[in-house]
Amino acid sequence: MDADASNRRVGLLLWVIIAFSGVVFTAAELQRFSHPPKDDGSLSLLVVGDWGRKGEYNQSQVAAQMGIVAEKLEVDFVISTGDNFYERGLKGTDDPAFEESFSKIYTAPSLQKEWYSVLGNHDYRGNVEAQLSPHLKKLDNRWICLRSFIVDTEIVEFFFVDTTPFVDKYFNDPGEEVYDWKAILPRQNYLSNLLKEVDSALKDSNANWKIVVGHHTLKSAGQHGDTQELLHQLLPILEENKVDFYMNGHDHCLQHTSSTNSPLQYFTSGGGSKAWRGDINWMDPKELKFYYDGQGFLSLQITPSQANFTFFDVFGNVLHQWASSRPLLHHSAI
Numbered sequence: 001m002d003a004d005a006s007n008r009r010v011g012l013l014l015w016v017i018i019a020f021s022g023v024v025f026t027a028a029e030l031q032r033f034s035h036p037p038k039d040d041g042s043l044s045l046l047v048v049g050d051w052g053r054k055g056e057y058n059q060s061q062v063a064a065q066m067g068i069v070a071e072k073l074e075v076d077f078v079i080s081t082g083d084n085f086y087e088r089g090l091k092g093t094d095d096p097a098f099e100e101s102f103s104k105i106y107t108a109p110s111l112q113k114e115w116y117s118v119l120g121n122h123d124y125r126g127n128v129e130a131q132l133s134p135h136l137k138k139l140d141n142r143w144i145c146l147r148s149f150i151v152d153t154e155i156v157e158f159f160f161v162d163t164t165p166f167v168d169k170y171f172n173d174p175g176e177e178v179y180d181w182k183a184i185l186p187r188q189n190y191l192s193n194l195l196k197e198v199d200s201a202l203k204d205s206n207a208n209w210k211i212v213v214g215h216h217t218l219k220s221a222g223q224h225g226d227t228q229e230l231l232h233q234l235l236p237i238l239e240e241n242k243v244d245f246y247m248n249g250h251d252h253c254l255q256h257t258s259s260t261n262s263p264l265q266y267f268t269s270g271g272g273s274k275a276w277r278g279d280i281n282w283m284d285p286k287e288l289k290f291y292y293d294g295q296g297f298l299s300l301q302i303t304p305s306q307a308n309f310t311f312f313d314v315f316g317n318v319l320h321q322w323a324s325s326r327p328l329l330h331h332s333a334i
Contacts, residue, residue, distance in 0.1 A: 030159075030197050032150045035077060035114065043153050044073040046111075046300040048118070049081030049215070049249020051272025054264060058295045058314050059273035060105055065316040066297055067108025073299060077151075079105075079158070080216030081249030081269055082120025084145070089126020089180075093135040103140045109265075117145040120215040120249060121164045128180040147183075148194060150201060153306045158210035161198055163214040163248075166229040197234060202241035208304045208328065209283035210243045215250050219242045219259065219266050221283035221291055223253025223276055239264060244307070244324070247298070252276045254298065254311045256290040256322055257283070265324070267309060269298040290320040304328050 037043040046066055053059050070078075083098050106115075123131055130136075130247040136143045147162040164170065165184045172176075184190045202210060216227045218235055227250075238246060239262045249270035257266040275295045284289075296313040305328055 008150035012293075030148055030201050031146060031152050031164075033144070035151055035153050036154050036299060036323070037155055038074075040153060042301065044075045044299070044301045045077050046070055046075055047074075047079045047081060047247055047267070047269040047300065048272040050083040050252050050270040050274070051080070052085035053096065053273040054097065054100040055105050055134065059275035061103075061314050062272055062295050062297060063105045063111075064108070065312060065314060066106065067110050068316055069297075069299060069312055070108065070110035070113075073301060075113060075299075076108065076153075078106060078115045078142075078215055079247065080115055080145075081213060081247060082164075083122045083249060083270075084117055084120065084131065085126065086122055086273075087125070088252060089123040089128065089175075090130045092127055093130045093133045095127075096132065096189070098136060102143070112142065114144055114227060115142045116149075116151055116158070116160065116213075117214055118160050118213060119145070119147060119162060119164060120165070121170060121273060123138060124164050124170070124179045124181075125177055126180065128182070131332075142310045148197070155202075155207065156211055156302055156311055157205050157207040159198060159201060159210070159212045159243075161212060161214045161234065162194065163216040163227070163230060163234075165194075166233060167216065168229060191233070194254065195237060198234075199237045199241065201241065202237065205241075209245075209307060210241065210328070211245045211247060212238055212243050213247045215248060217248050217250050217266075217268060218246055219257045219283075219287065220251050220255060220268060221238065221257070221269075221281050221288050222253045222255065222268065223279045224251050225281055225283075229278070239267065253279075254290070254292040254294070254296050254313075254319065255288075256311070256320060258287050258289055258311070259287055260284070265322075269305045269311075271295040289322065292319050 184206040247267045252275045255268035299310045301308045307321045307324045
């Protein structure tokens with residue numbers, strides 16, 4: 001009996017270890033993609049958000065201008081800041097909206113590059129697993145969409161963060177909307193693990209530039225304004241780890257905001273289709289560098305020592321330019 005009891009205790013201990021290990025491994029490192037820069041060490045890309053409307057609300061016109069600018073800049077890839085398919089994401093991997101809002105819209109040869117995409121709140125109103133499915137890459141090999149991940153380009157690391165699950169309203173007051181939370185619950189565990197992963201990845205980064213991409217705003221003079229949950233939970237991590245830029249969508253506008261508290265700069269590129277004309281909230285003029293309540297997109301040209309941002313409208317006009325320079329290996333370990 002003593003031997004049996006001992007065996008049972010060992011078996012129980014092994015079960016606990018296995019169960020515990022399973023919990024630990026759910027907080028795995030963020031998936032990483034390598035995308036080397038050009039031979040001269042530079043990188044060019046476009047940033048667009050809130051676009052998927054089957055060409056309507058000037059989506060096709062924005063796409064055409066993106067193609068022209070992308071050819072001039074010889075872009076290496078495109079970043080989508082979320083709300084990729086309106087109004088309620090994709091219904092499944094065979095949803096025609098994928099081709100009608102993506103493949104058949106961004107047809108310029110210069111845009112036939114990887115599209116690194118995060119999910120927006122409208123995407124969560126559909127079948128999230130469908131939008132994340134590898135099957136979509138078979139339909140269009142440009143499509144790369146995960147909840148959270150890293151794109152390492154050697155000179156800059158892009159940290160893509162799944163911001164929708166942070167917002168309390170979607171859980172507490174969703175109205176008539178139904179969100180696909182299957183892989184999110186229990187929510188607090190998901191958010192805690194994600195914040196730890198982002199913090200750890202940022203701390204491990206030796207890239208000259210650190211850029212975080214999310215759907216939701218941190219600071220904004222647009223309709224949605226600041227996202228309080230992100231200000232309280234994500235922003236301290238970004239500031240502590242000396243992130244250079246935060247890029248987002250969600251507000252259907254183009255916007256550049258600075259902070260009086262840190263060097264962090266904020267860029268909103270949510271003008272991929274439907275815009276909200278005249279919809280602007282007051283903001284400290286010391287922080288709001290640029291605001292445009294129409295459609296358009298953002299370009300970024302970056303080298304180890306220089307980052308150049310340019311906002312374009314639906315006609316391809318340059319609306320705002322801003323540059324940042326720094327010594328080489330700014331973020332290298334001491």
